Amino acid sequence: MDAKRILLFRTVARCGSMSSAARQLRLTQSAVSQQLRLLEREAGSPLLVRSTRGIDLTEAGVLLLRRADAISGELSMATEELASLANLHAGKVRLIAFPSAASSVVPVAIQRLRRRAPGIEVRFVEAEPPAAKAAIQAGEAEIAIVFDYDDVPADELALESESLGVESMFLVHSQESAPDDRPIAQEWLSEQDWIAGCQDCRQHLVERCRSAGFVPRVMHESDDYVVLQSLVAHGLGVAVLPRLALTTFRHPSVEARLAGDFGERTVSAVYRPGAEQVPATRALLEQLKAATSLALREPLRPGAPRAR
Numbered sequence: 001m002d003a004k005r006i007l008l009f010r011t012v013a014r015c016g017s018m019s020s021a022a023r024q025l026r027l028t029q030s031a032v033s034q035q036l037r038l039l040e041r042e043a044g045s046p047l048l049v050r051s052t053r054g055i056d057l058t059e060a061g062v063l064l065l066r067r068a069d070a071i072s073g074e075l076s077m078a079t080e081e082l083a084s085l086a087n088l089h090a091g092k093v094r095l096i097a098f099p100s101a102a103s104s105v106v107p108v109a110i111q112r113l114r115r116r117a118p119g120i121e122v123r124f125v126e127a128e129p130p131a132a133k134a135a136i137q138a139g140e141a142e143i144a145i146v147f148d149y150d151d152v153p154a155d156e157l158a159l160e161s162e163s164l165g166v167e168s169m170f171l172v173h174s175q176e177s178a179p180d181d182r183p184i185a186q187e188w189l190s191e192q193d194w195i196a197g198c199q200d201c202r203q204h205l206v207e208r209c210r211s212a213g214f215v216p217r218v219m220h221e222s223d224d225y226v227v228l229q230s231l232v233a234h235g236l237g238v239a240v241l242p243r244l245a246l247t248t249f250r251h252p253s254v255e256a257r258l259a260g261d262f263g264e265r266t267v268s269a270v271y272r273p274g275a276e277q278v279p280a281t282r283a284l285l286e287q288l289k290a291a292t293s294l295a296l297r298e299p300l301r302p303g304a305p306r307a308r
Contacts, residue, residue: 003071005039008032009047010068013061017054073139073272080278091280092121096132097145100225100244101267101292105145105164108291113284120280128198128223133159136270142281144270145288147242149204150263159270162285164292167242169262170300172228174235175255184257190214193237198223205240208262229254247298256300267292 012021012032022029040047047061057065083090097106102124110122127135132144136159145164171184173192189209194216196202202221209216219237222228225245232239233253240262250256269288275281 001039001042005035005042006064006068006071007075008035009039009061010065010072012036012055013048013057013065013068020054069138073275076139076142077272077275077278077281080280083280090119091278092123093143093280093284094141095122095124095143095145095284096127096135096141097124098128098132098147099126099223100242100248101145101147102126103248104244104295105267105288105291108294109284109287112290113287116287117280117283120283122284129200133270136272139272142271142275142278143284143288145267146270147200147265147267149200149265158273160273160276161268161270162276162289164267164269164289165296167244167265167267167296169240169242169259169264170246170256171238171259171262172232172241172246172254172256173238174233175253176235186212186214189238193217193219195220195222195228195231195237195239197221197225197228197239197241201240204263204265208240212261225249226251243300244295246300247295250300 008021008025011025012018015021015024018029018032022032025032036047043060043064045060046058047064048055048057050056080091080093095106095110106124110124113120113122125141127144129144129146129148132141132146135141136144147167171189189212194205194209196205196216196218202218205216206218220231222231225241226249228239228241229249229251231237233251240259241256242265244267246256269285271281271285276285
């Protein structure tokens with residue numbers, strides 16, 4: 001099968017319609033249709049069918065799209081390698097990161113890389129780990145910063161991973177709500193309303209509380225650590241947050257106590273096998289490691305003194 005036609009098919013499948021793909025490829029719709037017919041002839045099977053919503057992939061189309069994503073990723077890496085041979089400071093890297101890493105690690109890493117290699121262009125988008133890993137598999141980005149809790153089985157994905165650091169977990173509560181004793185008694189924790197984060201964070205919270213002998217009464221949920229801390233500050237519950245979320249932002253009316261019973265989570269960079277050998281990608285990985293180390297060593301900002 002012709003590789004260019006496979007990539008054209010990938011664009012059509014991702015766009016969801018012939019017309020959208022034609023605009024993106026800067027071709028006429030008839031030219032796109034002609035190339036798809038030739039590809040289907042080469043494949044020996046229909047790859048898509050038209051519907052009122054645009055197009056639907058056949059079983060053969062779904063299978064070929066997976067291969068097309070891999071081809072796109074490999075070609076992208078080849079392009080970067082060739083550019084680096086011509087100019088060691090050339091290249092483009094697409095980066096994805098979860099929110100607290102996006103605000104604490106990513107800006108520092110990109111700034112450091114820009115100073116050392118101004119010819120490398122980094123494009124960044126924010127996403128939680130499941131979506132970020134899916135984007136890497138689909139060849140839509142080179143690096144994703146993700147997290148994994150110590151009590152959650154690792155994903156069995158065909159991706160490489162490098163640890164960037166380990167985050168401690170902190171119990172976050174309003175300064176008026178918690179007793180003075182340290183550590184806080186389990187009985188007090190079991191009586192509180194809880195505020196949970198993303199799906200993985202909520203799962204970790206529930207499992208740790210169950211291990212301690214109670215089921216948390218989750219009353220509020222938010223993926224935004226600023227919103228979450230504001231809810232805590234207004235006495236609407238307690239929460240558990242990782243260090244990066246508190247390094248980036250600390251509400252003046254909350255107190256954060258190291259909570260070893262809630263374990264740790266590992267921050268990692270994931271990428272397709274071989275991507276780390278591309279100079280631009282390797283350079284960004286090195287800066288991500290340095291920026292994460294700096295962020296995890298930064299002292300937490302103190303909250304306001306507790307009123308007496």
